Amino acid sequence: MRLPWLGNSRRASRQPTSNDIYHTEITADVPVPERNETVRFFSRKVIRPGKLRRFVNRDLRESLLSCFYLGVAALLPVSSWEPICGRVSGLRRKRHFRKQFARYDIAVKAVLGDTVDTRRMFEAQLAAVHRRRLTLAAHLVTGWRWSPAIRLEGLEALHQALRNGRGVIIWCDQFTAQTIMGKRALHEAGVEAHQVSARYHGLSPSEFGLRVINPPLVKVENRFLKSRIVFERTDAYQVTTRVQKVLKANGVVLMTNTIYAGSAFAEAAMGERGWTHLASAPANFAARAGAALFHMATIETIPFRQYRAIVSELSAGTQAPALPAGDKAAKNLAVQAGYILSKRDHMLETLKLCPEQMMAWSSATRLTERPTEAAIGNDGA
Numbered sequence: 001m002r003l004p005w006l007g008n009s010r011r012a013s014r015q016p017t018s019n020d021i022y023h024t025e026i027t028a029d030v031p032v033p034e035r036n037e038t039v040r041f042f043s044r045k046v047i048r049p050g051k052l053r054r055f056v057n058r059d060l061r062e063s064l065l066s067c068f069y070l071g072v073a074a075l076l077p078v079s080s081w082e083p084i085c086g087r088v089s090g091l092r093r094k095r096h097f098r099k100q101f102a103r104y105d106i107a108v109k110a111v112l113g114d115t116v117d118t119r120r121m122f123e124a125q126l127a128a129v130h131r132r133r134l135t136l137a138a139h140l141v142t143g144w145r146w147s148p149a150i151r152l153e154g155l156e157a158l159h160q161a162l163r164n165g166r167g168v169i170i171w172c173d174q175f176t177a178q179t180i181m182g183k184r185a186l187h188e189a190g191v192e193a194h195q196v197s198a199r200y201h202g203l204s205p206s207e208f209g210l211r212v213i214n215p216p217l218v219k220v221e222n223r224f225l226k227s228r229i230v231f232e233r234t235d236a237y238q239v240t241t242r243v244q245k246v247l248k249a250n251g252v253v254l255m256t257n258t259i260y261a262g263s264a265f266a267e268a269a270m271g272e273r274g275w276t277h278l279a280s281a282p283a284n285f286a287a288r289a290g291a292a293l294f295h296m297a298t299i300e301t302i303p304f305r306q307y308r309a310i311v312s313e314l315s316a317g318t319q320a321p322a323l324p325a326g327d328k329a330a331k332n333l334a335v336q337a338g339y340i341l342s343k344r345d346h347m348l349e350t351l352k353l354c355p356e357q358m359m360a361w362s363s364a365t366r367l368t369e370r371p372t373e374a375a376i377g378n379d380g381a
Helices: 009-013 057-075 078-089 093-112 118-140 155-163 178-188 207-223 233-248 281-289 328-351
Strands: 022-032 037-046 149-153 168-172 193-198 227-231 252-256 264-270 274-279 292-302 306-313
Touching (some): 022 328, 037 328, 057 118, 093 118, 093 274, 093 328, 118 207, 149 178, 155 168, 168 281, 178 193, 178 207, 178 292, 178 306, 207 227, 233 281, 264 281, 274 281, 281 292, 281 328, 292 328
Parallel strands (some): 149 306, 168 252, 168 292, 193 227, 193 252
Antiparallel strands (some): 022 037, 037 264, 292 306
16 A cells, blocks of 8 residues: 555656766777776766655655664664564565566676576575664664674775875775775774765655655764765865865775766676776776775675675776877876776675675666666665
8 A cells, every 4th residue: 555645656656767867978988908908988967957855655664664673673682683684675575576686687697697596696685785774773772782793804005005195095885784884894993084975875865864764874874984075966076175185184085886976987897798887086086196096895794793894905007008298187097997997806806705795786788788777876875
C-alpha cells in the first residue's frame, strides 16, 4: 500500500535520464604510451538542475530502518548483528533483483569475467549495505563499548609523504565500510584529514533527508575529521581555494571517487572488458599542487569485528611526453592520465578481494556507446 502523501507511483517512476540532467562532452583522449592505453576525459554541465523534493518514498523506509538499527545496536550483542542484517536485507530482495540485478550482472561480469556468481554477490552486497547502516547506529548509541579491530596498512608511506611537506590527497573508493570506518582508521592512527563532501551527502536526497536523516551520518563522520569542505557545483572556485590552502599547509585531503558531484571525470578500461569512470579532481589537484596522491579502500574482513584499511601511493608513471612549449594544460592531462590508470589498477586489485562490498559499478560499454538510461545517484563521501 502506498501512502498518499508519498506521491503518485507512476509519476515517481518516470525518473529523468542522464541526458536530461547533464550535457556531457569529450574534452580529450590522452594516450599513456608506457601502458599502451588511452584515458578519455569528459566535462559535464547541469542543464536541468531539478527541484529538491520535500519528501521521497525512501525517506519513510530509511527512518524506520534507522530506528530499528538503533534498537539493535543498543540492546543486542554484536554476535547477532550480522545475521540480523542478512535477514532484513532479504525483505525487499525480490524487488531489488527485479529493478537492479540485470544492470549489476552485466557490469560485474564485464569487470570480473563471466564465471563469477553475480546472484550470490548481489545478495551479499544487499547485506553489506545494511551492515553499513548498523555501523552508523553503533556509533550513535551513547555509552556502547563497541571497539572493532581496524588494521591500517600503508601508514609509513603516508607519513613519508607528509614529511615531504607538499600535502597529501587520499582518493577513497566506495566500499560499504569506507564512509565511517575508513575515516575512523585514519583518525585512530593520528591522521587529521579534511573531507571534500557534497552538500547532499547521506542516505536521502530530499529536504527531509537533509534535515533529519543525513545529519546523524555527517555527525559521526565529523568525529574522525579535522574539517569538512562542503561544496556545490556553483562554488567550485571556493572549494578549489580551500583545498589548495590545506595542501599548502601540508594537510591531508580526503576525496571520494564519485563523478556525480563534479564537473569533470575520466573513463578508462577496467578488468576483463568493462569501463570505469573516475573523478578527475583528485588527479588534477595532485598534478597542479605537486601533492602526493594515495589510494584508499576499507573493507570488512569479519563483519563488525575486523576491518582492513588499505592506503597506497599512486604513481603518475614516467614524465609526460614531449609537448609544445607552454602547453601546461596538455602536460597536466598527461599526468592526470597516469594517476587515473594507477588508481584504476589499485581499485581493481582491492575490488577482487571483496567485490560484494563495492557500492559503485560502471558499465560494460563506453559512455559514448551507452543507450540512454536513468541517472545513478551516489552518496559518495
